[in-house]
Amino acid sequence: MQRTALCLLLIAAGLVVATAPASAEPEVERTVDCVYPGEVLATALGDLATQLGYTFEPGELAETYELEQQIWVLARGVTARRAAELISASGGVRVSLDDANRLLTVSEEPEKPEAGKVRAFKVDALCRQYLDYQKRYGLRGGPAQPDVLYQPTAAEELRDAAAEILQLGDEAPGSAVGKRLIYTRGASDLARLEELFRLMESAGESQALRQDRENREGLKKMHTEFSDDQILLSAVLWRLFKECEAPIYIDHSLMQSLDFEYDTTELRFSADTSHYDVLLALAREQEFAVDSMHGALRLHQAYFSGSASYQVFDVSGLLIDLEKQYAELKTDAESLEGFQGDLRSEGGVQVIVDALCIQLENAGCAPLVRAFGSRVVVSGGVDVIDRAAEVMTAMGWENGLAKDGERK
Numbered sequence: 001m002q003r004t005a006l007c008l009l010l011i012a013a014g015l016v017v018a019t020a021p022a023s024a025e026p027e028v029e030r031t032v033d034c035v036y037p038g039e040v041l042a043t044a045l046g047d048l049a050t051q052l053g054y055t056f057e058p059g060e061l062a063e064t065y066e067l068e069q070q071i072w073v074l075a076r077g078v079t080a081r082r083a084a085e086l087i088s089a090s091g092g093v094r095v096s097l098d099d100a101n102r103l104l105t106v107s108e109e110p111e112k113p114e115a116g117k118v119r120a121f122k123v124d125a126l127c128r129q130y131l132d133y134q135k136r137y138g139l140r141g142g143p144a145q146p147d148v149l150y151q152p153t154a155a156e157e158l159r160d161a162a163a164e165i166l167q168l169g170d171e172a173p174g175s176a177v178g179k180r181l182i183y184t185r186g187a188s189d190l191a192r193l194e195e196l197f198r199l200m201e202s203a204g205e206s207q208a209l210r211q212d213r214e215n216r217e218g219l220k221k222m223h224t225e226f227s228d229d230q231i232l233l234s235a236v237l238w239r240l241f242k243e244c245e246a247p248i249y250i251d252h253s254l255m256q257s258l259d260f261e262y263d264t265t266e267l268r269f270s271a272d273t274s275h276y277d278v279l280l281a282l283a284r285e286q287e288f289a290v291d292s293m294h295g296a297l298r299l300h301q302a303y304f305s306g307s308a309s310y311q312v313f314d315v316s317g318l319l320i321d322l323e324k325q326y327a328e329l330k331t332d333a334e335s336l337e338g339f340q341g342d343l344r345s346e347g348g349v350q351v352i353v354d355a356l357c358i359q360l361e362n363a364g365c366a367p368l369v370r371a372f373g374s375r376v377v378v379s380g381g382v383d384v385i386d387r388a389a390e391v392m393t394a395m396g397w398e399n400g401l402a403k404d405g406e407r408k
Contacts, residue, residue, distance in 0.1 A: 034075040034083045034247075038234055038260040041091045041106075042067040048087065049104040052080055054097070056104045066093060066108065072237070072255065075247030075296060082247070085294045092252030114186025116172060121181045121193065126200055126372075127154035133373035137319060137348030155179055158200075161372045165379060166192050167306050199312040200375050205385070209309035212292035212382050215246035219276035224269040234260035236267060236282065240275050247296035254288050254301050280383055284364050291381030306368060307379045311388070315352055316374040318397045319343070322351065352376060352395065359391040360384070 032051045036044040042058065045067075049056035061067050071090035075083065084095040084104075096105045131154055152160065155176035162181075163173065168189065175182040183193060195206060224239055241248045250258070267281055283290050289302035291309050323343045331338025343351065349371045356376070357369050365387060367380035378388040389399065 029079050029081075031077045032080055032083050034073045034078065034086060036071055036073045036087070036090075037238055037241075038070050038072055040067075041069055041071050041087070041093070044071055044073070044087060044091075045095065045104060045106060048080075048083055052097075052102075052104065054102045054104045059105055059107060061093070061106055061108065066091070067106070070255065070260065072250035072299075073248075074241050074244070075249070078247055082295065086247065086249045086296055089251055089294060089298075090249045090255060092255075114188060116184040116186060117190065118182065118184050119190050121183075121197055122179065123155055123158055123181055123197060124179045126158055126197065127179050129201075129375075130154040130157060130373040133316075133319075133349070137323075137344050139347070140344065152176075155181060158197075158372060161370055161377075162193060162196055165310060165368065165370050165377050166196060196312075200372065200377075203312045203314035203375065205311045206309050208292060209311060209382065209385060211295065212297075212309050215292050215297045216276060216382055218245050219279060220274050222275040223271055223273065224275065225271050231265055231267070232260070233258065233263040233265050233286070236265055236278070239269065240279055240282075241297075244275075244297075247294075249294075249296055249298060251293075251298055251300035254299055257301070283383075289381060290383065302366060302380075307381060307384075309381060309385070310368075310377055310379040311385045313376045313378065313388075313392060313397065314374065315349060315376050315392075315397060318352065318392075318395060319349065319374055321396050349374065349376065352392075355395060356388060356391055359394075360388060363387050 030052070032048060034044070034048065036047075045058075046056050058067060069091065071087060073083075073086045073090050075086055078086070080097055084097055088095045094107050094109050096107070097103075098105065134154075153176060155178065159174045159176045159181050162168070166189075168174075168185075172183070172185050181193075183190060185193075199206065219240070222243065237250075265282065265285060267278060267285065269275075269278060279290065283299070288299050289307065291298055291300070291307045293300075293308050326339075326341070326343040326346060329339050330342065331340065333340070347354075353369055353371050353376060356378070360367060360369075365380065365384045367378055367384045367388070369379075369388075370377045376392075378385060380388070393399065
């Protein structure tokens with residue numbers, strides 16, 4: 001009897017083992033191809049829906065101008081979410097994927113902000129750095145100058161600088177409480193703030209700038225010989241990017257000013273000129289900016305859409321050198337003509353910022369440049385940042401960055 005019960009128990013156990021589901025394999029997110037260079041938005045959305053096996057519902061935008069406008073996206077093997085982001089950015093609309101109901105929808109509504117979380121950043125080190133700068137180079141004056149309307153603490157100045165550099169907007173502003181900055185924002189914004197404060201301490205390149213460098217590498221290896229009397233801009237863009245591995249898109253801010261049917265360019269491809277050189281020349285000719293957003297190379301109008309990438313320059317050593325130079329430029333006190341000031345009276349770090357802005361504008365660049373004490377932040381794509389580094393070097397700044405973007 002005992003043997004019979006034992007056998008039945010073993011048989012039951014075997015059945016349980018046999019019928020137990022195998023460990024689930026990690027689900028691989030499906031990828032799609034977005035080859036929409038100058039494609040009508042409605043057609044592109046219909047094709048994306050077909051690739052996903054979804055139904056495209058235009059909703060309130062059905063038979064409207066928005067769906068008839070053109071987009072420019074070239075991204076192969078990207079996730080469905082990334083595809084929706086790129087099409088949204090190029091079309092100036094919001095593309096949403098409803099996986100549960102297998103629907104692709106589009107609307108004019110801006111993307112809903114992430115649910116806000118409260119986070120505090122202790123910025124003691126940055127406040128100390130700013131105060132050290134102020135004691136040595138800050139403008140002199142009484143504690144209550146009547147013509148000075150805003151005299152922020154070090155933390156308040158850092159909060160204002162972060163809002164400007166990261167373009168956080170007027171909604172959900174940060175609060176400076178002593179040596180802490182408090183924010184209630186989405187996870188992505190909090191991560192960007194954390195990166196900025198870290199780079200403000202040690203200097204270096206943002207992750208977005210490093211991504212931009214990677215996205216451009218393939219273009220430097222491509223060469224094409226092509227010339228014609230009248231080359232359409234659309235043809236040049238296709239030849240530039242058709243074999244590029246990195247995703248590319250033209251932002252809605254630029255799409256509105258392009259005419260792919262009639263716009264031409266004077267640029268020509270040659271064997272000794274890389275596609276990257278042609279891209280930079282085309283950007284100067286057509287007056288657009290290049291950087292990376294959503295993991296893709298982005299062509300955009302910098303005036304309407306700022307850059308997501310930046311570099312923090314530590315100029316403390318340059319300030320020391322300039323302090324000596326301005327002291328040597330000082331003339332005798334008895335002289336009626338000549339220089340009687342010093343680096344402090346000239347504006348401290350603003351001397352560097354002003355020269356940097358002028359020289360970048362002379363090169364056709366108009367990036368955001370923001371100083372915080374002995375740190376100077378320049379926003380822009382790789383070409384802008386590299387030009388800024390050249391200007392800084394010409395002033396006497398020494399690069400302390402390793403190849404990975406960290407301080408040596």
